[in-house]
Amino acid sequence: MALLQISEPGLSTAPHEHRLAVGIDLGTTNSLVATVRNGISVVLNDENGRALLPSVVRYLADGSTRVGEAAQAVQSEDPVNTIISVKRFMGRGLSDIGVVNGLPYRFVDAPGMVQLRTVAGVKSPVEVSAEILKVLRTRAEEALGGSLVGAVITVPAYFDDAQRQATKDAARLAGLNVLRLLNEPTAAAIAYGLDNAAEGVYAVYDLGGGTFDISILKLSKGVFEVLAANGNSALGGDDFDHRIYCWLLEKNNLSALGASDTRLLLTRARAAKEELTEHAETRVTANLCSGEAIDTALTQQDFHDMSQNLVERTLQPMRRALRDAKLAVTDIKGVVMVGGATRMPQVQRAVAEFFGQTPLTNLDPDKVVALGAAIQANVLAGNRGGDDWLLLDVIPLSLGIETMGGLTEKIIPRNSTIPTARAQDFTTFKDGQTAMSIHVVQGERELVADCRSLAKFDLRGIPPMVAGSARIRITFQVDADGLLNVTARELGSGVEAAITVKPSYGLSDGEITRMLQDSSQHAQGDMQLRALREHQVEARQLLEAVQNALAQDGAALLDQAEQAHIRASMDELRTVLQTDDHHAIKRAITQLNDATVAFAQARMDKSVSRALGGRKLTDLEV
């Protein structure tokens, strides 16, 4: 194992067990799970040999759920309780969702994120997504014969903080350890980059069921760098279905259809769209509840005409991404196509015309993201030397706070490489002011009202001072998943007060716990067992990591007493690991973690100086 990648060549440590890790493409229309087997990334099929799990969840009156094909088959019969394209609602308020009229759901406008009223109760999009993830987790665990160390879950590069947080919450709810949230286009590039050993600047054009993403990636010497990302989180293949649906209504003089007829026609519209990829003409037939029969001919040309402006709406984000990357169309060496909607001939033509080259389509556009995610999951699980490549990702939207007059002050600009942090000092504007309200927003617009509100919190306990003399330091930290943590500290007069953001969109730990308890599949005993299993896995990983670290650097970096202290914590963890007390195991894990902080720091220093080949400033020619 290449722990910290500082082991000498040939000085390998004991071989370890292959850790089971998967990549999951949690898509708007379909979801997939893939893993690396014998060095090759493969999609895991269900018992019927199907790779794609339709992202459809049906709730039944007894509280049970049907996911995938079983739910999709009845969606026109039970549209209200059969949730499709739930990804569009992740981290979104009711006002954020574009076309609500065509949708058969009973929306509940909850603060932060919209909810859906079903026969089994009100469900958050996070819970619905978790049902899909649970099915994929079970599929993977059965196929691989063991419990998973973790998963890489992909999100559109354009997802904001609230949408990413919601995705991570859904994974937690499904009992998955998230190794990394990975941008979908980056995952696609991993799949393509490794298979084709590509070098140069690439564009990834990803038109999925409900989202459009364009990313400009630089691939060089094993480094994947996202130069720019743009897109539209409310544009995708579903919109093309909807165009055909509206056209059908018009052609047949239909209006005010019921929920099941709406769903039926949307299903037929999708089938027609897929048919037109291969054929010049198709017929749409359907029997409505009223007894009326529809039989309408649709040509490729009709379809192209009615969807032309949808295709055009993908061009603007492409121009912006190029401008952000400071590149011209001619700098793009290749264009990778991702997402089932890129099979449409008019889309392929428009992309080819824009970039002046034929896009790459040799990997299955439905599977490419999951395949790439699995490769990354395999690396993150520590199954192979991570020195093969390095993934440098960026945040897609600027982060800032509200200042006087409802204006946004950007703190971290979009396309900053993550992880990143920025601290900015602010001050009070009134004498004796003891509290300050902080509003965190995400977006590019100048007015706060045009940006997405991520969190609001108050910093209290500022000692009363003359206006302008308090120093309030606000720190934004964005981690490698693109998730934000904001803290505020009052530094004036030596008094400090710290506060962590209470998310207005993400779920709090308490809410997650409640949802876990609500879930019928997680009875109390079940949860205890899960916690025990998770902590056991974590403890064994930690012991192995520390063992390896000590073997490599213990003698060089620690004195006898320090080594003894760490070994004592390890022994204690090994002892409690024999018991079933998951609380005690967790405590011992924390204790061992604390005991190794200074050691980890020293090891990092050592590897950093190695990275620059032990060069000293004086060795360089000035």
Add this chain to the structure above:
Amino acid sequence: MQAVAPGFQQDFFQLFCLPTSYRLDNALLDQYYRALQEQVHPDKFSHLSEAERRISMQWSTRVNEAYQTLSNPTKRARYLLSLHGVDIQEESNTAMPADFLMKQMEWREAIEEARQARDVAELDKLESRLQHELRGLEAQLADRIDDRQDYAAAAGDVRKLKFLEKLAEEIASALDALDS
């Protein structure tokens, strides 16, 4: 223990083992940046202990900050002058030479005119002219900082750079607006 690593006390040039100067070997900076991230990036630690993951995030964040500062000519100048203890007075000192201000007004008018006329080609032309000016100012900065150690004059150049960057933003946002 919450010890601060020795590396955290180094300045950004020391972190990258680069000489403390405005002129910079960009290829070398890129190479060292990647070499460092390969050691410290959170992706290398996701299966390791919490302590190692936290330290990795702090380090990776710092390496990113250092790279972003050194790779950007304006930020690099600002940072170098602060290392030399020079206050650039970006907020307080707005007294610019009259001819410079005159030119600013001409730029603004040209951008506004092109924006009103929805003339993308003209905006692109202005953009490349502006880039040319920026390069000239950067060359002057290298001369003043590295060769003459004339930090007061360099501070004036940084204030000018800020004006030019504002113009570049205006052109970009005009182009963005024409797209939609």
